[in-house]
Amino acid sequence: MNQLLQKYPEEVQQILAKYPPEFKRSAVMPLLYLAQREANYVPRQALQDIAEILEISTTDVASIVGFYTLYYDEPGGRYRIQVCTDLPCALRGADRFLQELCERLGIEEGGTTPDGLFTVEAVKCLAACHRAPVFQVQGDGEIVYHENQSVELAMAWIEEVRARVAAKEDRS
Amino acid sequence: MTTTPHLLLRHREIANLDQLEVYLQHGGFEAFKKVVTQMQPAQVIDEVKASGLRGRGGAGFPTGIKWSFLPNNLWPHYVVCNADESEPGTFKDREILEGNPFQLLEGVMIASYAVQANLAYIYLRGEFWQIAHRLDEKIAELEKAGFLGENLFGTPYSLQLRTHLGAGAYICGEETALLESLEGKLGQPRLRPPFPAVVGLYGKPTVINNVETLTNLPLILEKGAAWYKSMGTERSPGVKIFSLSGCVNRPGNYELPLGTTFRELIYTHGGGVPEGRQVRGIMPAGASSAIISITEDRLLDTPMDYESVAAIGSQLGSASVIVLDDSVDFAWLVSKTVNFFKHESCGKCTPCREGTFWMNRLAQRIINGRATPEDISLLETVANQIAGKCLCALGEFSVMAVTTGIRQFRSDFEHHVNGSGSTATGG
Ligand SMILES: Cc1cc2nc3c(=O)[nH]c(=O)nc-3n(C[C@H](O)[C@H](O)[C@H](O)COP(=O)(O)O)c2cc1C
Numbered sequence: 001m002n003q004l005l006q007k008y009p010e011e012v013q014q015i016l017a018k019y020p021p022e023f024k025r026s027a028v029m030p031l032l033y034l035a036q037r038e039a040n041y042v043p044r045q046a047l048q049d050i051a052e053i054l055e056i057s058t059t060d061v062a063s064i065v066g067f068y069t070l071y072y073d074e075p076g077g078r079y080r081i082q083v084c085t086d087l088p089c090a091l092r093g094a095d096r097f098l099q100e101l102c103e104r105l106g107i108e109e110g111g112t113t114p115d116g117l118f119t120v121e122a123v124k125c126l127a128a129c130h131r132a133p134v135f136q137v138q139g140d141g142e143i144v145y146h147e148n149q150s151v152e153l154a155m156a157w158i159e160e161v162r163a164r165v166a167a168k169e170d171r172s
Numbered sequence: 173m174t175t176t177p178h179l180l181l182r183h184r185e186i187a188n189l190d191q192l193e194v195y196l197q198h199g200g201f202e203a204f205k206k207v208v209t210q211m212q213p214a215q216v217i218d219e220v221k222a223s224g225l226r227g228r229g230g231a232g233f234p235t236g237i238k239w240s241f242l243p244n245n246l247w248p249h250y251v252v253c254n255a256d257e258s259e260p261g262t263f264k265d266r267e268i269l270e271g272n273p274f275q276l277l278e279g280v281m282i283a284s285y286a287v288q289a290n291l292a293y294i295y296l297r298g299e300f301w302q303i304a305h306r307l308d309e310k311i312a313e314l315e316k317a318g319f320l321g322e323n324l325f326g327t328p329y330s331l332q333l334r335t336h337l338g339a340g341a342y343i344c345g346e347e348t349a350l351l352e353s354l355e356g357k358l359g360q361p362r363l364r365p366p367f368p369a370v371v372g373l374y375g376k377p378t379v380i381n382n383v384e385t386l387t388n389l390p391l392i393l394e395k396g397a398a399w400y401k402s403m404g405t406e407r408s409p410g411v412k413i414f415s416l417s418g419c420v421n422r423p424g425n426y427e428l429p430l431g432t433t434f435r436e437l438i439y440t441h442g443g444g445v446p447e448g449r450q451v452r453g454i455m456p457a458g459a460s461s462a463i464i465s466i467t468e469d470r471l472l473d474t475p476m477d478y479e480s481v482a483a484i485g486s487q488l489g490s491a492s493v494i495v496l497d498d499s500v501d502f503a504w505l506v507s508k509t510v511n512f513f514k515h516e517s518c519g520k521c522t523p524c525r526e527g528t529f530w531m532n533r534l535a536q537r538i539i540n541g542r543a544t545p546e547d548i549s550l551l552e553t554v555a556n557q558i559a560g561k562c563l564c565a566l567g568e569f570s571v572m573a574v575t576t577g578i579r580q581f582r583s584d585f586e587h588h589v590n591g592s593g594s595t596a597t598g599g
């Protein structure tokens with residue numbers, strides 16, 4: 001049974017409709033985003049599901065996950081905080097920002113907070129060099145930019161998310 | 173279309189220009205309608221040729237000439253808009269996509285008509301997730317309003333637009349890697365020739381243009397080539413968005429005529445260098461630049477056009493101007509650029525894959541104060557061995573800052589190996 005297709009029948013069809021039917025392999029990237037939406041990584045089963053939909057090998061799908069940096073084959077934080085430390089941002093204090101943010105969260109770069117909510121990573125240029133320090137947050141199937149940041153602003157947002165998640169868990 | 177002080181960043185004067193009604197009120201889609209209902213495709217290509225518009229993605233290739241390479245006996249044709257924008261220091265396409273998206277879409281549509289493509293893709297870097305979703309909504313609005321779809325304006329011409337999100341790979345900005353990625357494969361460059369104009373997307377003739385290039389088209393088609401040529405320089409006509417970053421008081425995008433000087437950009441528009449420090453170097457094309465060493469003040473008067481920047485040993489590229497003042501350690505800077513290219517090498521060709529790995533090791537060793545003086549020469553040697561041997565330009569880009577950095581700022585490197593080696597940074 002194809003779980004991806006079963007779970008998102010309409011979305012899969014919408015994605016496939018973007019490309020000529022004889023070149024449906026083009027749909028592999030959007031389908032991987034779909035597979036990653038729920039858990040913020042691509043579960044093994046999804047590789048097979050996508051391979052089946054596109055009539056390509058599971059290895060081919062896995063190699064795409066390995067090549068592109070925005071797909072993950074292992075779970076990380078529910079939100080991935082990705083701080084740009086490339087040259088223009090670094091000239092405006094991005095390395096120090098990243099280091100201080102990690103210290104405040106008590107983790108190393110690349111690590112995840114004990115509550116499993118946040119992974120903090122250094123990434124390459126995000127096309128926001130004039131608004132450093134900047135990070136993007138990957139989670140909930142979205143990517144959202146946070147620009148002109150300070151450690152205080154970032155921590156305030158992190159606490160907000162923590163409170164939101166806690167409130168949700170209380171209710172359920 | 174109303175002309176404001178900005179031609180591409182018109183949203184800076186016109187509020188809510190990203191709304192279809194507002195864009196229409198300001199002359200939106202009149203150029204597209206005129207082209208489809210009154211002009212032959214060849215006439216459109218001739219007009220763009222005559223305007224002298226050159227590609228804004230980096231290489232500066234004349235746009236109209238590129239379009240004319242598509243063979244008319246091989247169909248279908250495709251148009252692909254390159255919105256991968258990943259060069260460190262570049263953030264101009266993003267502002268167009270966010271602020272003035274309809275002008276870009278109209279540009280894609282004009283290009284599509286010119287080469288008679290019925291399907292065009294906009295390839296966006298994965299990080300532009302929000303932008304892509306907004307574009308999808310705008311495309312749906314255009315379909316509803318009758319600007320996209322079948323038999324446009326009662327003519328036989330039909331056109332559809334689609335977005336496609338990448339997933340974090342600088343190499344996918346390279347046009348053949350982009351096509352591979354769009355076909356659902358690893359983003360690795362193809363051997364050329366054949367060029368995409370003949371064998372492109374799905375093996376068919378394809379035009380690939382940068383976001384900014386395409387955003388010029390509605391105005392060129394409305395106001396004509398002569399009007400466009402009246403701006404900029406003889407060989408680099410028109411306006412350009414300069415992404416200004418690094419050691420400046422007011423970093424940001426500045427839309428100015430090609431041929432504007434570095435001095436005007438940095439001091440008049442960018443508000444000068446913090447704390448009145450001196451400009452020591454400039455990278456005019458992002459991390460891929462040959463570094464310009466400002467050994468003499470008059471170098472700041474170099475006009476920023478394709479020819480003049482090349483004449484002083486660098487290149488304009490995508491015009492991502494990173495300003496470096498006298499507080500910056502150029503060995504640290506080189507370690508940053510090399511680390512970028514090591515991370516982004518696609519791994520397909522050996523000189524780039526292995527070379528960027530070794531350059532990164534050596535540069536890290538130098539700035540960590542663990543290198544010998546020979547390591548500096550070794551870094552230079554490795555860079556020289558990469559140059560000219562790679563499958564695509566990424567490998568060439570990776571050595572630019574290394575070779576020009578060591579040649580012109582050697583003392584910054586020596587400082588680290590002579591014992592005093594602190595882990596200096598720029599920030
Ligand atoms: C490594 C590499 C990265 C590139 N990245 C981009 C990019 O992000 N955006 C872009 O428009 N062109 C990029 N280019 C240039 C494209 O290959 C291509 O020349 C360009 O999209 C053509 O459009 P234009 O003629 O309108 O400039 C890159 C080239 C190389 C070699």
Ligand code: FES
Nearest residue numbers: 084089126128129
């Ligand atoms: S260098 Fe950080 S966003 Fe460009």
